[in-house]
């Protein structure tokens with residue numbers, strides 16, 4: 001594995017790898033949204049939630065124990081996402097995707113993020129492995145439900161929690177965000193599509209993820225098995241660095257424009 005810093009000019013062989021790739025899978029995490037002002041998963045507890053770790057809040061038990069606390073956390077996070085814009089990293093991936101499809105190639109965006117910043121940057125997302133903040137379903141009967149955007153301003157944590165709305169399809173159900181909580185299975189269609197894309201790819205780029213949360217963090221290993229090049233873009237070392245061919249140390253909003261210019 002070769003580690004490169006963003007200050008260095010991107011070596012010709014990495015530029016060639018990116019230029020010549022035709023079937024690319026990008027696996028993204030919270031880091032790609034950091035430059036948009038979205039706190040990464042490890043930083044998203046403020047106010048009401050600061051005494052909890054994200055792993056504690058993002059669980060069925062936490063929702064059962066205190067549905068209002070967890071429900072409000074998700075509505076607040078959604079309002080934060082609604083208040084920010086995609087950054088150069090998101091936009092670069094959308095442009096690269098468009099470029100490759102014009103060349104009869106493809107770029108598949110697979111994300112762990114529950115935000116819609118890839119889509120708002122114009123990219124098509126193959127799969128949200130951990131669901132989406134903007135989608136909701138009944139915690140009992142599973143019926144999907146449409147909800148208006150949250151009324152928070154996204155930056156100041158709401159003072160008091162609000163109860164989740166009741167389900168209109170069953171007597172006692174309440175709504176929950178359509179995200180994957182710890183201990184819950186990932187949506188098989190998204191995970192299987194991601195695995196299939198990596199099995200067909202000629203390059204995998206892992207952007208802004210600590211590479212800790214499973215089974216998402218195992219997806220790049222499918223590329224390793226096939227011997228295709230793996231590139232990591234992250235200011236810091238991650239749980240996946242050791243299996244990478246190249247690790248470019250830098251912020252994705254700065255590295256991707258340079259890599260793709």
Ligand SMILES: CC(C)NC(=O)[C@H](Cc1c[nH]c2ccccc12)NC(=O)[C@H](CCCC/N=C(/NCCC(=O)O)S[C@H]1O[C@H](COP(=O)(O)OP(=O)(O)OC[C@H]2O[C@@H](n3cnc4c(N)ncnc43)[C@H](O)[C@@H]2O)[C@@H](O)[C@H]1O)NC(=O)OCc1ccccc1
Pocket residue numbers: 028029030031032034035040041042043055058112113114130131179180181182183184185186207208209210211212213214215216233234235236237238250251252253
């Ligand atoms: C903590 C971890 C060890 N735990 C797990 O992995 C668990 C348990 C587990 C399963 N298998 C295992 C094997 C070994 C050990 C543990 C497990 N996995 C699960 O529970 C999964 C479900 C996991 C999904 C949980 N939901 C999320 N999100 C949705 C909710 C919500 O968002 O609220 S995970 C959530 O956290 C993860 C956060 O990780 P990152 O995105 O990487 O973000 P992080 O903050 O960690 O790091 C940011 C990175 O960005 C970098 N960065 C910062 N700025 C920038 C910048 N500017 N540019 C580039 N990079 C940048 C930083 O350096 C850093 O590296 C994301 O995946 C995110 O989606 N379910 C399941 O396994 O079910 C089983 C099962 C099996 C059978 C039957 C029933 C069940």
Ligand SMILES: [Zn+2]
Pocket residue numbers: 138139140141142143167168169170171173174
């Ligand atoms: Zn219901």
